[in-house]
Amino acid sequence: xxxxxxxxxxxxxxxxxxxxxxxxxxxxxxxxxxxxxxxxxxxxxxxxxxxxxxxxxxxxxxxxxxxxxxxxxxxxxxxxxxxxxxxxxxxxxxxxxxxxxxxxxxxxxxxxxxxxxxxxxxxxxxxxxxxxxxxxxxxxxxxxxxxxxxxxxxxxxxxxxxxxxxxxxxxxxxxxxxxxxxxxxxxxxxxxxxxxxxxxxxxxxxxxxxxxxxxxxxxxxxxxxxxxxxxxxxxxxxxxxxxxxxxxxxxxxxxxxxxxxxxxxxxxxxxxxxxxxx
Amino acid sequence: xxxxxxxxxxxxxxxxxxxxxxxxxxxxxxxxxxxxxxxxxxxxxxxxxxxxxxxxxxxxxxxxxxxxxxxxxxxxxxxxxxxxxxxxxxxxxxxxxxxxxxxxxxxxxxxxxxxxxxxxxxxxxxxx
Numbered sequence: 498x499x500x501x502x503x504x505x506x507x508x509x510x511x512x513x514x515x516x517x518x519x520x521x522x523x524x525x526x527x528x529x530x531x532x533x534x535x536x537x538x539x540x541x542x543x544x545x546x547x548x549x550x551x552x553x554x555x556x557x558x559x560x561x562x563x564x565x566x567x568x569x570x571x572x573x574x575x576x577x578x579x580x581x582x583x584x585x586x587x588x589x590x591x592x593x594x595x596x597x598x599x600x601x602x603x604x605x606x607x608x609x610x611x612x613x614x615x616x617x618x619x620x621x622x623x624x625x626x627x628x629x630x631x632x633x634x635x636x637x638x639x640x641x642x643x644x645x646x647x648x649x650x651x652x653x654x655x656x657x658x659x660x661x662x663x664x665x666x667x668x669x670x671x672x673x674x675x676x677x678x679x680x681x682x683x684x685x686x687x688x689x690x691x692x693x694x695x696x697x698x699x700x701x702x703x704x705x706x707x708x709x710x711x712x713x714x715x716x717x718x719x720x721x722x723x724x725x726x727x728x729x730x731x732x733x734x735x736x737x738x739x740x741x742x743x744x745x746x747x748x749x750x751x752x753x754x755x756x757x758x759x760x761x762x763x764x765x766x767x768x769x770x771x772x773x774x775x
Numbered sequence: 776x777x778x779x780x781x782x783x784x785x786x787x788x789x790x791x792x793x794x795x796x797x798x799x800x801x802x803x804x805x806x807x808x809x810x811x812x813x814x815x816x817x818x819x820x821x822x823x824x825x826x827x828x829x830x831x832x833x834x835x836x837x838x839x840x841x842x843x844x845x846x847x848x849x850x851x852x853x854x855x856x857x858x859x860x861x862x863x864x865x866x867x868x869x870x871x872x873x874x875x876x877x878x879x880x881x882x883x884x885x886x887x888x889x890x891x892x893x894x895x896x897x898x899x900x901x902x903x
Contacts, residue, residue: 498787501814503822538829550857552805557795557863575871575887581894635882704795705862705890711861714896716836718829722853723822726810729857733803760823 500723505539515555515735520742522696522757524703525732526552526674530604531762534775539724541604545673548717549707551732552675556704558733562740569697569715570639573652573690577662581680582623582664582709586713589710592671593717601770604672611678615756631655632688633691641694650691657725658688664733670710675703787874790898791867798863802856809844809852837898865894 498506511525526548557613564567592600628638628651637652649707661683665704677699684695713718714720769775834854843851844895868891875883 499819500817504810504814504818529901539824541803541823542827552862553860554799557860557867558799558896562793562816563792571871572883575868575890577881578868578890579893581892582897586893586897633802636880677890703852704895705868706866709863709894709897712894712899715858715861718831718835719858720834720854721824721830722834722850722857723813723817724824725857726806726813726853729806729860730803730810733799753786 512735513730515732519739549673580662581666585670585709588667588670589713601775605767612760802860804842815878
């Protein structure tokens, strides 16, 4: 395949990944690496490098769209970024030490888990009784606009959320994904933050987390310009158009289909890892 | 009720979000330009990403990348755009430090500064 053909095909594939990722809220990064590694036979290290760069593009590009909701909590985000950036550095260093099949196997597990998450409907945690005193001291409790006027929320179990965020950062650095799913899990399940607030705050954190591991990837030569170019431009264009279409589509069935595709890719990644194809 | 600090946070968020959009747009344009030159010069060559060789050392650190980009090397221009893209979240955190200083929220000045240090360590420490 020539560079021109490769660029067009990878660009189209990345566009689809970004489009579906934005439409379903699952993020495009999670299907990008398996797409590049399994379909285009790209070495997983190049795939992870290109994916990580595109994750930054979508996160920063979507910031304006999320802003209109006015839900994100900058203090929660900044505090948890301490955990995600340190975790991301750790994950990126780990990625340069472990074998490509180990990365593939971990990737497969994360894919299957993300697919499972997509089948659940998000439910807001019941309004908590007692906020974590630590959350109060850190000024994390906030207010968000709802149909019945501004609603206040309290933040719970800060240490557990912080620990989960370290893990989310580590996965992001190891696999070159945004790990938005793990971030939302930590915020809405562990810390009891309303779903809308956790998704918007998560988007805010994804770009910063990815930037922390991007430096390591760049210096190890994992970021190839010829590959990252169509991936980054494709995902960015795809996610921006996906966000535009989002308002007028029913996404429930789509989430199921995309979730099933993700699980299938996960199985394929694990199979590839154990048969030494990655 | 929204307090005064919520309102300030909101205003800061608007500035940051627009800053990020401008950064991403600019980075995407640079990557696109480099991509067009790359395909014009090397479009017919075979694509090979199956075997990992790693990038040449001049495309691994910002000095080399800037140098290659100004020498109008296509891969250097793309890499410069990617570097600008990686810099956008860093700018976001740097701006947050400044915003927390304005709000005199010293605890969060400390938190945001720590995050900024980690980012600098990653970008400058390893990719110098």
